[in-house]
Amino acid sequence: MDHAAVFYQELPKVELHAHLNGSVSFQTIEKLISRKPQLNIEHSMTAIGKGQRRTLDECFEVFKVIHKLVDTEEDILMVATDVIKEFAADGVKYLELRSTPREEKDTGLTKKNYIETVIKAIQQCKNEGVDIDVRFLVAIDRRNGTEVAMETVKLAEDFMLSSDGLVVGLDLSGDPTVGNGKYLLPALEKGKNCGLKLSLHLSEVPSQLEESDLLLNLPPDRIGHGTFLHPEVGGSQSLVDKVVKNNIPLELCLTSNVKGQTVPCYSQHHFNYWYQLGHPSVICTDDKGVFCTDLSQEYQLAASTFGLSKEDIWKLSQQAIDCIFAPEDVKQQLKHKWKELYPQVFK
Numbered sequence: 001m002d003h004a005a006v007f008y009q010e011l012p013k014v015e016l017h018a019h020l021n022g023s024v025s026f027q028t029i030e031k032l033i034s035r036k037p038q039l040n041i042e043h044s045m046t047a048i049g050k051g052q053r054r055t056l057d058e059c060f061e062v063f064k065v066i067h068k069l070v071d072t073e074e075d076i077l078m079v080a081t082d083v084i085k086e087f088a089a090d091g092v093k094y095l096e097l098r099s100t101p102r103e104e105k106d107t108g109l110t111k112k113n114y115i116e117t118v119i120k121a122i123q124q125c126k127n128e129g130v131d132i133d134v135r136f137l138v139a140i141d142r143r144n145g146t147e148v149a150m151e152t153v154k155l156a157e158d159f160m161l162s163s164d165g166l167v168v169g170l171d172l173s174g175d176p177t178v179g180n181g182k183y184l185l186p187a188l189e190k191g192k193n194c195g196l197k198l199s200l201h202l203s204e205v206p207s208q209l210e211e212s213d214l215l216l217n218l219p220p221d222r223i224g225h226g227t228f229l230h231p232e233v234g235g236s237q238s239l240v241d242k243v244v245k246n247n248i249p250l251e252l253c254l255t256s257n258v259k260g261q262t263v264p265c266y267s268q269h270h271f272n273y274w275y276q277l278g279h280p281s282v283i284c285t286d287d288k289g290v291f292c293t294d295l296s297q298e299y300q301l302a303a304s305t306f307g308l309s310k311e312d313i314w315k316l317s318q319q320a321i322d323c324i325f326a327p328e329d330v331k332q333q334l335k336h337k338w339k340e341l342y343p344q345v346f347k
């Protein structure tokens with residue numbers, strides 16, 4: 001690792017936007033493939049390498065392949081454990097993982113088991129002393145409509161009350177070109193009212209103005225991507241005003257947007273727009289396995305693309321603490337940790 005990379009790796013970081021099955025590393029995929037050789041899946045089908053780009057449709061096909069490889073409790077336990085340890089090794093001190101509970105008739109996996117297994121992985125890592133605080137957001141796939149969303153909220157609510165604070169919120173994700181957020185509004189409202197925090201993928205593609213406007217009225221606690229919210233890219237000032245007025249942090253994933261081709265190149269990423277506004281934004285990975293990246297690399301890319309100093313980067317990672325869904329005492333602990341680590345990182 002070169003000298004510059006060491007700084008980004010040692011920088012304590014907060015990861016708030018990571019889809020479990022999109023975060024599976026090369027090493028873990030290899031283990032999964034050897035568990036299921038009959039599927040004839042090759043690693044090239046589960047990741048988008050350096051310099052490669054895919055259409056959004058092609059990216060979502062990748063998740064289908066990964067889901068075939070991850071369809072039992074054992075798989076989920078291994079995947080979640082590996083992903084947590086990888087984030088920890090990359091210097092992430094606080095992680096909010098998100099995942100869509102799946103039922104698999106062939107293996108007997110239920111949605112309840114699915115969530116329980118992710119929680120088990122989090123607890124096991126904690127017991128092993130892995131230096132990372134991990135929380136879980138239960139994801140709603142927008143394609144599945146009202147009823148499934150309601151059922152997911154109910155499950156999330158039950159686990160929020162029984163998981164010792166590990167389940168903290170809901171995510172709304174899935175192919176942005178499918179389904180309509182307006183049918184999911186009642187479920188999201190219900191979740192919010194029972195104390196679940198909301199992180200919603202918003203305006204990930206153009207032409208979601210109406211939906212974004214509607215969902216912003218909730219308002220959500222954080223926004224994923226928000227690529228097409230601002231007027232320069234076909235959004236509107238009134239959408240921006242709503243985000244600013246409610247002080248809703250954005251989760252920004254540079255490589256994901258470039259490789260998924262919703263943003264033409266790093267220098268045109270909307271990070272710059274929101275950073276110039278001084279609006280809270282948090283750099284995240286989205287799917288570190290699929291997009292072959294890690295959080296250190298994303299910070300380094302932001303710095304080199306937008307000319308940020310090490311002090312700017314430190315502030316960025318520190319300000320992310322204010323955007324987490326865990327309660328105030330956790331924020332205080334993290335702030336303390338950052339303070340302690342500062343001299344080491346800037347040695």
Ligand SMILES: CC(C)=CCNc1ncnc2c1ncn2[C@@H]1O[C@H](COP(=O)(O)O)[C@@H](O)[C@H]1O
Nearest residue numbers: 019020021022056059060063099100173174260
């Ligand atoms: C295609 C592309 C550029 C991806 C990045 N942008 C995304 N936008 C919306 N939903 C996503 C994205 N990446 C992952 N997901 C969601 O996360 C799921 C995979 O993780 P999991 O099974 O929930 O554990 C996908 O099936 C999808 O529902």
Ligand SMILES: [Zn+2]
Nearest residue numbers: 019173224286
């Ligand atoms: Zn995402």
